[in-house]
Amino acid sequence: MPAPLRLGIVVDSDAKLVALRSAAQQAGQLVTDTRCVSTPESLDAGQLSIDVDAWLVDMDCSDPEGGANHSLQVLSALSVPVIVSDSTEVESSPAERSRWSEQLTSRLRRLAAEINLQAGPAAQNIWILAASTGGPEAVSEFLQHLPGRLPVAFLYVQHIGEGYSPALINMLTRSGCEAYLAEPCAVLKPGSTTLIDPGRRVDVQSNGTLMVSDEPWGGGYKPSIDQLVANVARTHGARCGVIVFSGMGEDGAASTRLVHQQKGQVWVQRPDSCVVDSMPRAAIATGCVSRTGTPAELAEALTRFVNNRHYFQEQANYERSATH
Known part of the structure; x- marks a missing residue:
């Protein structure tokens, strides 16, 4: 904080x-x-x-x-x-x-x-971890399989009732994560995981800081995965990614198209490993998903992905071409 x-x-x-x-x-x-x-x-x-x-x-x-x-x-x-x-x-x-x-x-x-x-500078790359029913266990397993501090910041958007955020932060902290609740003016640091509270709307700025208000989330979900993913796709372009984990409903599917258009990454938890597979399947149906796997497999894949020396260069090349 x-x-x-x-x-x-x-x-x-x-x-x-x-x-x-x-x-x-x-x-x-x-x-x-x-x-x-x-x-x-x-x-x-x-x-x-x-x-x-x-x-x-x-x-x-x-x-x-x-x-x-x-x-x-x-x-x-x-x-x-x-x-x-x-x-x-x-x-x-x-x-x-x-x-x-x-x-x-x-x-x-x-x-x-x-x-x-x-x-301290903000992370240049932001990955959104989106989940609903069955999400806490899947996201916790994913984070536990990550090696140390990756040069990315995670935003964890979990459909939960108001008042449950502190318990979820405690669970993430006990699993060894550097976890925080989204606060106004906070900087998204590399290697950190920031939980989005359902009772407060969060907007990510292009400089990697957060604006938090008491305005309601748009749509029928709290917090709204679609709203936050669309926000980050606009501010970070090819430097953003989203992983859709276990969950009920279709929240997040619509905004994955915008991430894909911006050359960001869209991954999902393999449906047969989910408690509820509605959200991953809705994302897959968009045709924008480039990788599926269990939480542990996705963690290993992300580690390889961001450690690839071509990753950041490709992003920089894309963003330079997009401005001309």
Whole structure:
């Protein structure tokens, strides 16, 4: 789980402080320092803590003859990012207050993702492990047969009821996996397995970080395999793959076509080794599947596949040609 940003807040009124603190908490960040100054010209760089990751500032700098230039000079000299907010809409209608809060929350989350990326790069290649009934056992067997850290990140999309994610994380951890629950601004690290919670929608960014919200998943499944696979196919193209394991229904079949179109890989668990084979068979029926096998066989095949020195070169060649 990524650590929250340590934010400092500089404002010129108590009302702004309340509004910004609330927005920071909504974005999942930690407020560690606050400064309420009477006028912009009273802002003193010596009073600003260096033990923060970023400063969130909201002051009235509309008077160019006043302290505007002074405050801007102080802020531009800081060694950490500064987000300047305009909370004039806070005193307007409820709809405008909500829009202002959502925009600020989004900015804070993007900044947190960028800072988290500086601590360690994201995996260039993402493989989605899709499953429903019988999935936990199959996925656990697959992960146990992988040797150490492969240069890929796994997203595990399992149809489960809300509230069962912690138990599934514990099961994966006990089997020796580096497993996490999807969190806002998290970086998809090589060798890690990130579980997608059914109660929170997850979007994967092109830089390998996650955006997590309380918006509902599209369609009738939670989480939606089709929605997430289509998302990753768009952001990572030939650098994505999907393995469909045991499960009931057809979730994931439609989006495998998009993965195939992007030159990504589509594999499935061999139907006769599944507890329920509906999902693998639906994927096979699309004509996009290039490999089948038991969970152990798929793990061995993936190890050979990503260790092939031509794998990443072929992806790079395809993506270069797609941009011309």
